Structure formats: structure tokens, C-alpha cells
Amino acid sequence: MTNAVGGKSIPSHVTLADVARAAGVSVATASKALNGRAQVRESTRVKVQEAAAALAFTPNFFAQALNSPRTGTIGMVTSDLDNRFVLPILLGAEDAFGSGSLSVLLADARDDVLREHLHLQTLLTRRVDGLLIVGRTTNPRPPVALMADVPVVYVYAPSTDPADASFTPDNVQAGRLAAEHLIATGRTRIALVNGEVSYAAAQDRAAGVNQALQAAGLQLVGGRSLFGQWGEGWGRDCARLLVRGGEPVDAIIGGSDHIARGILDALRDERISVPDDVAVIGFDNWDLLVRESRPTLTSVDMSLEQLGRAAAQHLVDAIGGAPSPGVVAGPVRLVVRDSA
């Protein structure tokens, strides 16, 4: 569209010089006019703006970035993209950034330290303004080691360094909410069929449940949380044992919706009415499992999208100089359906 003679190697876009020429001013003036600098007569500003619009001028991103402290890019590093929990987080984050006209460079580390380091290098080379580190679980993780001082925010998996900014769902509160709801609706013989013992999420939810029970002068059926696996098979097996066992049970908390789903199925097999005989609650409020189960499943929503948005928002603030809030426990909420 511009260069008449030479075959430039780069498909030469409309440049600021073109705009300046068209508007009959110098490049510097054109720059000032378009960037809203003060020292430009209004009439010339308009003239330049019109010329720019007419030529469909877009400033060259790299030329701008070359000597500007900000690039308008943030890096998002996931440990495991193939994880249903990261999706809503990504969505929330992408949303928060997108509306602030920040672009997101995505990198997946495959839960591998080496890959993570490599990707971080690449991202730093591209001079990202900030980094969002998305974990695979809520287990704390060692902080990233960077040679540059770029704001870093951890989501889902918090950093082990409490001074870092971390946003992680409040699983303790989630456990508390579940137990309190059961207690409030008159249940006293409550069991907890939990997920894998190595997961902080499982531990935290158990802690919350125990807190609520103790506050009510109760304790778990069997005395403790039953750690096992995250799947429905574990939920089925435990539920069957519980209702067939000696101790009476009037409520079972599943460590996840998936586990809870197994519990529901087992109770159904055993001809035990939910919620009349036994109430059931899950965690995650995963709609696919929760809405069409029989009965529909009461569950604690971890508000992951909101978590991602909050983390992203803080990253933006941190880029602007805001101090680290430390570890932030994202709010959760109970969604009551028919099972409890």
C-alpha cells in the first residue's frame, strides 16, 4: 500500500510516516497527536486522526515495545492444561485481561519443572509484564525462580512462600459449609468419604468439616475422614460399607462431586432414600454431575472462574505496583439441591 519501488521483505504496513505525510505534518507531531499528548493544536490533531483512520493506520507493536517499559502482554503458565479445574480459571483470567486489553501468552509445563523453566525463559525474553502460574492441584508449590523482577501471581496451587501472591480456593471453608448445612438440617451422624490423602484439597475439606462438627459437639462417623481415591468407585464402596456397617449414618459428604455421585448410586442400589434417610453433599458443583443425578446433588461451588478473575485482576494491580496480598483464600458457596 505504501512503498512504491522496492520489494521490502516485510509486507510494509501503513506507517506513522505515511500518516504524517498524508496529514502534512512531521512524524513527531503525528505521534503526539495520536497519543493524546497535550502540545498539539486541536485542529491538527483532528487532521492527523482523520489521516490515520483513512489509511487504517495501526502502530507497529514491536516498534512501540522496543523502548517502552510495558508490553501489554502477560504470561500464563499452566502445569496441566488437561485438567478440568484450570478451564474456568483460565476463562476468568483471560476475561479480566482481555477487557483490559492485555494479551495472554499461554504455556503449558506438563507438570514438568524443566519445561516450566524453559517456558518461563521464553516468556521473559518476550518481556511479559507479569506472570500467572496456574497449578494442577491446591497443593502448595515452590515459587518460580526468575532472574528478572516481574510480578508473579499463583492461582489454584499457592506458592510455598507466604510472601508471594497466591489465590487458592478456600477448601477449609468449603468443608465447613458442607458440614454446617447438614448440621443445620438436623443431621448428626455424618461421614466423610474423601479423596486422595496426598491432596491438600482433601485435607483442607476434612479440616473444615471437622471444625464445624466440633463446634456442634459432634464428630465424624468412624471418627475420621475416609481418604481414598477421587473416583465414584471409591464413593460407592464406602457408601455401601457405611450403610451396611454397625454405626448409623444420616449424612455422607463426598470429597468431590464424583465421589458423591458414587455415593448416590450405591445408596440407590441399597434402596436407601436420599435425602430422607441419608443426605449427600459433594464438592466442586460440577454441573455435569450435579444437575442430572438422582436426586440432584447439593454441592459446594469453588467459584473458580471468579478465582481466576481475582488473580488476574491482582496481577494487573501488581504490575501497577500494588503490594502482594499473600495467600488469598477465594470464596466458595454452597449450592443446595435435592440431596441434602
Add this chain to the structure above:
Amino acid sequence: MTNAVGGKSIPSHVTLADVARAAGVSVATASKALNGRAQVRESTRVKVQEAAAALAFTPNFFAQALNSPRTGTIGMVTSDLDNRFVLPILLGAEDAFGSGSLSVLLADARDDVLREHLHLQTLLTRRVDGLLIVGRTTNPRPPVALMADVPVVYVYAPSTDPADASFTPDNVQAGRLAAEHLIATGRTRIALVNGEVSYAAAQDRAAGVNQALQAAGLQLVGGRSLFGQWGEGWGRDCARLLVRGGEPVDAIIGGSDHIARGILDALRDERISVPDDVAVIGFDNWDLLVRESRPTLTSVDMSLEQLGRAAAQHLVDAIGGAPSPGVVAGPVRLVVRDSA
């Protein structure tokens, strides 16, 4: 680390000039040495490389990009990040790019044409080398309208323009595989409880099933595919009606694993043995649904990660000048478990 006097606004990194100075050569020579240009004596090349390593020199990305035809960045535009089908695709793509040292700019359009256009503008401004457009369903979508000629590859949702490069799972073949497996194992009274009629995936799977049945001189129980919803409730309702209805049934294909799961549950309620009395097959091979159902569910895997990888790989090739392959139907495979 460099500038002694002035407080530059940009945290001045190690620059090529620093390396050159340290190595006692000119900037031009340093450049050639590091970029493997021929006209450099081996000894000086080593000298420069050592200096670069010692100073931990990293070329300024923007300076390089400023007058280079490639930026080593591709744009990935999703219609709906909050979709479990896009994850494996993203993973495959990110993987294919990452290993080729391409960075990925992610943008989510929220299934909104306007947002998509905006994001595309931004991506083009950043001079991405290519675009990967990830759809929400397999329904064909109108091609993106760009003012620049950047290679574009569509994944999952193909472009309506057959000349565009599109990678979409072969749902017809998936339907065929499911039906053929049932026929091969002696089933003749086969029903298809399908998903929403507006989905190409549902239509295509039905077409594949019908092809296989016709080839065997059979037809669906009830004469046609039962379109409805994607959830398990629909699966349960249909299964109940089917087994209670007049026509005998010895196999039910669910339009998705979710539907199939509902079918399994209903058959269990009805005390119908799977697979002895009725065989069940689903689609998607979604491990969470498939591995712990009772019995475990035979399903057709859409190989989405592979699809994403193939699309990404083609985008890389297209950037290198390779011609469009048109619409590519990604391979699928049957995973046999206990239900059929």
C-alpha cells in the same frame, strides 16, 4: 548491569553491544558470530559465544522482530474456553508449537463474533505468524475475515469454505465404528439415543450408524435416531421407554458418554443386564464417565489431542508455505470395555 550513569527507564538488559565490547569485536561481528553467519573466523566466533554466555545475553525479542518477517508467535482463538472438548485440543496444539519454539497468544471470543473480530485485530497487530481457530462444536462456521494474509487453520469447527484448512473429528466414522462393533458382536436390534438435533456431531454420528446398519441390511429400532439433549436424563428416559416398549432391543448407542451413562443407569434400574441383554456404547471416551461406570463403558475416542496436534502441525507447515489440505477428518478409534 550495564549502563553506569543514567537511570534508563527500561531496566537495561545485556545488549549485543555489551557482548561485542566484552569480546573485543564490533556489534556487527558479534551478530554474525551468534547467528551462525559464515564470514566469521572460528576463533572469534567462539570468543563471542563465550562472552555472550558469560553475560547471559538474550537477544531483545522486539528488536529482532522489528524487521523480521516472522515473529515466532501464533494466535489461538477459542470460541468457548469453558468447554471440555477444547482442552485436549489446546494441549495438543500447545505441545506441537511449544516443541517448535513457537509461542502461543491465547484469546477467547466467548462465542461472540464481535469479540472474535476484536481479538483477531489485536493478534494481527502483534503480527502473529498464523492463526488457529478453535470452535465450540463441530458445526461449520463462517471463515474469519482478515485484512492480512496470515495462514489460518480451523480446529473442531471447520470453516464453511472448503478451501480453508480445517481439522475436525470424523464423527461419521465414529458412528460407523460403534454400529459395526455391535453388528460384529451379533446385535441386530440397535437403537440410537442421540444428542441435540442442531449439532453436526449428532447428525454425523447418526449418519455413520445408519451407513453401517444399511450395509448389514439392518435399520435402527424405531426407524430413526432419537434426537434430544446431551445429558444423562435424556439417556435414562429413552432407555426406559425403549426397553419397556413393544419392540425388542439388544443394543443402545448413546450419542455421547453422558447419554450412555444415563442409559446404563436406567437399564440397571430395570434389572436389565449389560451387556448380556443389551449392549451400550457411547462417544467421546471421557474417562471420568467411562472408567467407573457399571459396567465400564465401551466408547469411541475422538482423539482430540491428536487432532489439535495435527492442526498445529499443519499450521506450522502452512506458515512454511504448504497448501491447504481442505477439510481433514481426524481419525477416531473404538475403545472396547465391558458394556459392549
Add this chain to the structure above:
DNA sequence: CTGTTAGCGCGTTCAC
């Protein structure tokens, strides 16, 4: 208010 000059970091001529 406007234009000239300088420089960001790098790659690439083209002389030496």
C-alpha cells in the same frame, strides 16, 4: 504549537 535530532537493539549491506 511544531519540526528536527537522537536513539531503542538488532541485522544487514558494503566498504575496508
Add this chain to the structure above:
DNA sequence: GTGAACGCGCTAACAG
């Protein structure tokens, strides 16, 4: 083989 000089597109500092 090597280095000085130029340009990529833009913004900031200084003159006019």
C-alpha cells in the same frame, strides 16, 4: 574477516 553505517517504526528531548 571485520567494522562502520544505515534502517526498521516509534517516542522523547530539545529547538525553533
